[in-house]
Amino acid sequence: MTSQPKAPLTRRDRWRNRAIAVTGLVTVWVLLWGTFSWANVLSGLVVAAVLLVVFPLPPVTFAGRIRPVPLLRFVVRFLYDLVVASAQVAWLAVRSKHPQSAIIAVPLRVNTDLNLTLNAEALSLVPGSLILEADRSTGTLYVHVIGIRSLDEVERFRSGVLELEERIVAAVGSAEELSLVRRSVPTGPSGSVDLEGAPT
Amino acid sequence: MTVIAVIVTALLVAAGGLTLVRIIRGPSILDRAVATDVLLAVAVAAIATEAAYSRDATALPVLVVLALVGFVGSVSVARFASRRSSK
């Protein structure tokens, strides 16, 4: 739980953020047209520049760099979770009329806006977990989880989210954040029983 | 492919019907917003299935628009409901 004061962005960081935004916008523009041509790329650059001038992005501290192998591992595990959770919720809908659920607070270890957003997005997209509230000051997510039957499963879910955070930080976090996550092992009593054995 | 199209159509019609029941029965406005989202997802699936069946990409831009603006409806309903409840 280190919530170090967010340092103001340097000039170089800001230009790098803008470059990333322009690249993303031009990619979307070219995909919308469907064919790659220099006319498309140039007009996309103009549109992206106008957009960034008119609607400037809020400053995001992106400290790390993208690591391809952990990113691939995160995506594969995410798709696996998606399929399993969808099947579970579908089965729950057919089987039980009054499924029990729980609202669980998960304090994340890396308290940056980017990490909070990515974790919330990944959790929201998987059926069975739903973000009710995110506390920016402490970096805590409040998650509504369906199909929870005991306090034991609450702890298992919490350590599952912390493992998800570790995968995300390993994919896009800085070395400092990664060592922070690796150092503080989740302190669940029973640990994760069936969440291990992730496809590597 | 025709068999598949018929099966998918039947499944989607059943899903849409159940969703409509939830939209009509309510009870709260948020239930209706959630059910409308599902109905939109069913409509997107139907349009994509039609495109896949006839191998005709004319309707694909409609999917882009729906995916982009589909969330605006429930966000506005949620904001409206939260403002009313806080009074």
Added chain:
Amino acid sequence: MMLDAILDTVAGICLIAGALLCLAAGIALIRFPDVLSRMHAAAKPQVLGLLLVLLGCALRLRTGVDITTLVLVGLFQLATAPVAAHMVGRTAYPHDDIRRDLLITDELSDHIDRIRADRAGEPQETSPVHTS
């Protein structure tokens, strides 16, 4: 032609699986007891169901222009669906139409009570600390 048949079959399986997820969401919408659990059901066709249907569509169309469009549809949906879910969930929580008896724990209510206590206690908090 062999490859075409295989791709068509896979596309058909994807389309049917996506439609089945939509139907499961419809059933869950009818059966589940409160707003929050119905939202879990709603997330299913919006994410996995849509991805499967788009994959099936891409396998049938098989041209570059259409596949890029379908990729964009998937990306936009993945980016926007959590926003709507979060807004609705956040609004639904303080209402009374949530079945509290079906909750195992509620760790958010402590947090909200704490915020309320902080807000209520702010004006009076000054005197006892500084008078010592």
